[in-house]
Every structure is written in C-alpha cells, then in structure tokens.
C-alpha cells in the first residue's frame with residue numbers, strides 16, 4: 001500500500017521487478033539509474049553476491065515530482081530470481097503498489113518464465129493480494145538476442161490476462177523508461193481509484 005502523508009502532502013509508492021533469475025531485472029534498474037537526472041534519483045543500493053547476482057534486492061528511489069498536488073516518490077525493488085530464494089521474494093513483495101514481470105525472451109527460458117509467473121501468483125496470494133486488482137505489467141526482455149520466442153508465444157505463456165506489456169532490451173535501454181511509464185501510470189490510476197472510495 002502506498003504511504004500517503006496528508007499533512008505534508010507526500011505519496012510514496014513501491015514497485016517490484018519480478019521474474020526468473022538472470023532475466024534482466026537488475027539491468028532495468030541500472031539503466032534507469034544511468035538515465036535519470038541527479039536531482040530525481042537517490043542512491044541505488046544493490047545487495048549482490050560476489051558473482052554479481054542479486055542476493056536480497058536492488059533498490060532505487062525516484063522522485064516523480066508533483067502528482068495530484070502531492071510530492072510523489074517511487075521506490076523500485078528487484079527480487080532475486082533463483083528458485084531457492086522464495087522467502088526473500090515473498091518479503092520484498094509485501095506492501096507493493098505495482099509489479100513489472102520481467103520475462104527472458106530466449107527460447108530456452110520458456111519454462112523458467114512460466115514457473116516464475118506461477119510463483120508470483122502464489123506469492124501474491126500469500127501476501128493477500130488479488131492478482132486481478134494489483135497493477136501488473138509484463139516485460140519481454142532481451143529482444144536484441146537471436147534465439148528468442150515470438151511475442152505471440154510469450155503472450156500465450158504469460159499474458160492470458162491481457163495485461164499491458166512491453167518488448168525491451170534492458171542491455172541497450174530499449175523500452176526501459178517506457179516500462180516504468182506504463183507501470184507508473186497503472187499505479188497512479190489505481191491510487192486515484194482508492195482516493196475516490
């Protein structure tokens with residue numbers, strides 16, 4: 001749940017980048033970090049193993065400026081994708097306002113994507129979220145590689161709910177800012193609905 005401070009007119013939202021290990025979640029945040037102006041970003045924190053893999057999470061705070069008269073910030077997190085880190089994933093998902101599911105488009109990652117998406121569903125449920133209500137978008141990453149699945153195949157595997165989706169290359173930076181824009185929009189329109197209730 002977004003933290004809303006009426007007295008100081010501040011909103012803080014949380015977005016989690018989820019997906020199988022090595023799909024490009026950390027690379028998403030690194031690219032955003034490299035592109036966002038100094039005065040709009042905080043320090044990026046990565047807790048990684050010595051093989052450079054996310055151990056607990058990566059964290060990047062962003063300042064969105066004024067939204068509905070509130071000064072608004074977004075905190076971006078990634079989860080470790082490796083199967084055995086499930087307790088950590090569940091913990092990082094707590095109180096999130098939106099999710100980007102980062103799929104690896106490579107043909108050989110088909111099964112890993114599907115398993116990770118099932119794992120997301122389970123962990124959302126365990127945290128008391130309704131997958132039909134939480135702002136969720138799908139990213140088909142690594143589109144710059146050769147042996148990749150068609151978008152249609154990825155949609156069949158992962159997006160039968162017809163969620164907003166984006167094709168990206170986190171390595172080249174294609175579609176990465178767009179991804180943040182799409183999920184940010186979904187989170188803010190969800191917040192607006194909650195405000196009205």
Ligand SMILES: Nc1nc2c(ncn2[C@@H]2O[C@H](COP(=O)(O)OP(=O)(O)O)[C@@H](O)[C@H]2O)c(=O)[nH]1
Nearest residue numbers: 021022023024025026027141142143169170171
């Ligand atoms: N070719 C290609 N490689 C990528 C892309 N995104 C990430 N990678 C590479 O995939 C590996 C894993 O990326 P990382 O962001 O650490 O994955 P994470 O486990 O999801 O955080 C790294 O070697 C990245 O450079 C992409 O869009 N294209």
Ligand SMILES: [Mg+2]
Nearest residue numbers: 025026053054
């Ligand atoms: Mg990572």
